[in-house]
Amino acid sequence: MLARFFQKSENEGKQPEKNKQEKTTKKIWAVAGGKGGTGKSIIASSIAVQLARRDKRVVIIDADLGSGNLHSYLGVTPAPITLADFLRNRTARLSDALVVTQYKNLYLISDANEVLGLANISNQLKENLIQQIKELDFEYIILDVGAGTGYNNIDFFLISDNGLLVAVPEPTSIENMYRFVRSCLNRKLMRRFQNTPYQPLIEKAAYPREAGGFRTIYELVEKIYQLDPPAAEIMVDEILSFRPRLIMNQVRSQADIQAGDSIRDVTRKYLGVNLNYIGYVTYDDRVKLSARKRVPLFQEYPNSGAAVCIRNIVDSFLG
Numbered sequence: 215m216l217a218r219f220f221q222k223s224e225n226e227g228k229q230p231e232k233n234k235q236e237k238t239t240k241k242i243w244a245v246a247g248g249k250g251g252t253g254k255s256i257i258a259s260s261i262a263v264q265l266a267r268r269d270k271r272v273v274i275i276d277a278d279l280g281s282g283n284l285h286s287y288l289g290v291t292p293a294p295i296t297l298a299d300f301l302r303n304r305t306a307r308l309s310d311a312l313v314v315t316q317y318k319n320l321y322l323i324s325d326a327n328e329v330l331g332l333a334n335i336s337n338q339l340k341e342n343l344i345q346q347i348k349e350l351d352f353e354y355i356i357l358d359v360g361a362g363t364g365y366n367n368i369d370f371f372l373i374s375d376n377g378l379l380v381a382v383p384e385p386t387s388i389e390n391m392y393r394f395v396r397s398c399l400n401r402k403l404m405r406r407f408q409n410t411p412y413q414p415l416i417e418k419a420a421y422p423r424e425a426g427g428f429r430t431i432y433e434l435v436e437k438i439y440q441l442d443p444p445a446a447e448i449m450v451d452e453i454l455s456f457r458p459r460l461i462m463n464q465v466r467s468q469a470d471i472q473a474g475d476s477i478r479d480v481t482r483k484y485l486g487v488n489l490n491y492i493g494y495v496t497y498d499d500r501v502k503l504s505a506r507k508r509v510p511l512f513q514e515y516p517n518s519g520a521a522v523c524i525r526n527i528v529d530s531f532l533g
């Protein structure tokens with residue numbers, strides 16, 4: 215069983231995932247990354263614009279509770295009703311916060327901006343929010359997730375059908391990205407093994423440096439296998455079903471591009487997770503210029519290097 219896990223991990227990592235046409239009619243894409251300022255919002259908003267331009271009905275949600283700024287990237291004035299109103303019970307339906315954008319098929323749900331404490335919503339409220347996100351009547355639901363490994367960010371990422379991680383080629387970003395993936399995996403396993411005797415072992419895997427901790431996920435699986443082989447099988451399935459995609463942003467050199475390969479390799483080596491490195495976006499001053507003007511990148515600089523990279527990434531998804 216363990217041999218299969220090792221084998222499968224290695225093989226899957228080497229094969230770039232083909233653009234398989236997904237069967238579900240609604241797709242939730244979450245854009246996260248662990249670290250602040252890597253370009254999550256600009257990439258999330260650009261992907262949303264690209265999908266809308268391809269005649270898909272899209273909503274983008276500023277899920278960066280308390281510090282979102284998506285409306286600026288989309289050139290939309292602050293909305294009259296926002297996620298904050300939903301979270302503070304001023305409106306019962308999340309769909310009340312939908313606002314139009316300049317793109318026919320693209321709607322926005324703005325952040326709960328500047329409302330103290332909303333970054334720490336209760337579990338019940340979060341469950342309600344997630345339920346209403348899933349019920350939104352759109353082909354694509356894009357979530358711009360905040361920085362860091364807070365539970366909100368992890369939970370938004372884990373509900374997605376397509377989890378996109380945005381890193382920049384800097385040690386701190388790579389470190390935070392790894393931590394984010396490890397935290398997501400840990401939460402996924404904790405949930406799957408809720409009310410089982412294996413939870414304390416899984417918890418240990420989250421702290422590999424502590425005494426008695428597991429250095430790699432393989433050690434955890436091995437331990438569970440000794441205790442309960444079918445449970446270890448379930449665990450392996452859980453690990454292998456977690457397949458986030460990685461985008462390297464702000465790259466300036468071949469070495470920067472290759473940093474994505476290193477992240478993929480390390481993630482596989484220690485966490486058994488097969489990150490799919492789907493592409494990179496070049497560093498481009500025009501990204502900042504368009505942000506400064508509060509105009510979408512694709513409107514102001516549709517042929518800039520960064521815009522072309524993002525278009526290619528969306529193309530490769532849609533086939």
Ligand SMILES: Nc1ncnc2c1ncn2[C@@H]1O[C@H](COP(=O)(O)OP(=O)(O)OP(=O)(O)O)[C@@H](O)[C@H]1O
Nearest residue numbers: 250251252253254255256361464496497498501502
């Ligand atoms: N490819 C790029 N080239 C040049 N600048 C970029 C690029 N991508 C992002 N930036 C700039 O980096 C900054 C951060 O971008 P963005 O707001 O999208 O990051 P973020 O990850 O959403 O940040 P936060 O964690 O604060 O939400 C912005 O000033 C943006 O213009």
Ligand SMILES: [Mg+2]
Nearest residue numbers: 254255278283
């Ligand atoms: Mg952001």
